[in-house]
Amino acid sequence: MPLKKHSSSREKTRQLFDRVPTTWLVTAVAAVLLAVSAVFGGLDDAEVQAATVIQAGDPHAGSELTLTVDQALLIDAFPEQLVIPDEGNRLLVVRAVVENTTNEPRRLITAPLRSSGAARLQSTIEADVLRISGVHGQALTSPPTSILVIDDGSDKVVVQPDMPVELAFVWEVPAAAVAKGDTIEVQLLDRVLISEGELTYGGLYGDPVVTARLELVLGDVGAGVSE
Amino acid sequence: MTASRWRYLANGAALVTLLSVAAVVMHSAPDRELQQSPIRVAAALGEPASGRNIHATVHSVAVAEAVTAGNGWAGTTAGVWVVVDLSVEAVVDDVGAALGTAVLRVGDTSYSASTRPGDATVAAVGLTTGIALTGPLMFELPTDVVSSAAAATASLELATNSDPRVDSLLVVPVDLAGLDVQQSIDVDFPEWGVR
Numbered sequence: 050m051p052l053k054k055h056s057s058s059r060e061k062t063r064q065l066f067d068r069v070p071t072t073w074l075v076t077a078v079a080a081v082l083l084a085v086s087a088v089f090g091g092l093d094d095a096e097v098q099a100a101t102v103i104q105a106g107d108p109h110a111g112s113e114l115t116l117t118v119d120q121a122l123l124i125d126a127f128p129e130q131l132v133i134p135d136e137g138n139r140l141l142v143v144r145a146v147v148e149n150t151t152n153e154p155r156r157l158i159t160a161p162l163r164s165s166g167a168a169r170l171q172s173t174i175e176a177d178v179l180r181i182s183g184v185h186g187q188a189l190t191s192p193p194t195s196i197l198v199i200d201d202g203s204d205k206v207v208v209q210p211d212m213p214v215e216l217a218f219v220w221e222v223p224a225a226a227v228a229k230g231d232t233i234e235v236q237l238l239d240r241v242l243i244s245e246g247e248l249t250y251g252g253l254y255g256d257p258v259v260t261a262r263l264e265l266v267l268g269d270v271g272a273g274v275s276e
Numbered sequence: 277m278t279a280s281r282w283r284y285l286a287n288g289a290a291l292v293t294l295l296s297v298a299a300v301v302m303h304s305a306p307d308r309e310l311q312q313s314p315i316r317v318a319a320a321l322g323e324p325a326s327g328r329n330i331h332a333t334v335h336s337v338a339v340a341e342a343v344t345a346g347n348g349w350a351g352t353t354a355g356v357w358v359v360v361d362l363s364v365e366a367v368v369d370d371v372g373a374a375l376g377t378a379v380l381r382v383g384d385t386s387y388s389a390s391t392r393p394g395d396a397t398v399a400a401v402g403l404t405t406g407i408a409l410t411g412p413l414m415f416e417l418p419t420d421v422v423s424s425a426a427a428a429t430a431s432l433e434l435a436t437n438s439d440p441r442v443d444s445l446l447v448v449p450v451d452l453a454g455l456d457v458q459q460s461i462d463v464d465f466p467e468w469g470v471r
Contacts, residue, residue, distance in 0.1 A: 152384055153385070154386065154387060154388040198351070198392060200351050200352050201349060201351040203391065203392040203394065205391050207390075207391060209387050209388070209390075209415075209416050209417075210385050210386075211385075211418045212353070212355055212416050212417070212418060250308075250441070
């Protein structure tokens, strides 16, 4: 009878299928998915977005701030602003014009050191506007120890919307680690809004990402010049 | 058989009712912005206004290209300075009561009172219960913003915390567009009492 024959062949296929180990099935499904994704370029190397290399004085527009870094130099201290490094340290200053392109003021964050003598406070704050690379003994992520408005030397900088302001980003670095003529790399950071908080209020931001980098040759003004 | 059918119907009706009540509640309940928004207190220039823990009188508003503060500070700006003279005091409690929110809102853009002059302004200064502190607030604004159409309906917002949510927020309407831009003005150091 043809019906019975058909049924038995179907049963045989089924028996064969039952004897295939599950791992083979899983592997086969994965292989098919991989093959399908390969058609759409799934196995190609992911494109790594390299940070743009810019020159000193070039404005770089981030999502919230536009930065124009033009100079980096070493100085002994800013005594009038009470920015005085510990013994054996000097100040590394990066000059930048910062413009806030959002519609609300933005406070720039620093991690001040403890008053002299005390150990450096282990800070969890990370630089989120710009940071320096290539200075020995200086953690890449460490934020400036102070940020000053160059015009009047005030600290606690708040950048107002659409008001460009020239700032001095100041790091305290070991005097032996840096010298005039050294090249340092300045990395411009951008913060990425993940979402508005659901349980918390305000925006949630991811780790700062480097969006541009530039190289600067360190100048040295010794004890300082009045600007 | 009939009794259990009626029970099914009743259960179904109860479920539908519950779902519709839930839908109404979900769509009419105040959202987070409304639940947490500041309690706005309408105020006017030259007249005293009171909130839960802030009592303030905005005496005058001026726009100038340069300002010299009471401590000799004379910072420059790429824009102009909006100088507000006001008296402000705490009402019930001066612990942790600083003038944390002093914001000038033009259109949908907000500018905070400058802290650049240091202690020569009342920005972020600690308030005292029942004793007014009179002094200036300085705002750094782009020149074209001060003459824009939105500047006619600008507002000054004052509160005793840097986070003004769920507390009083004094809102003073200010017409910036109607003010002449002065060359330079001198302002006094903050002092006790109402001038």
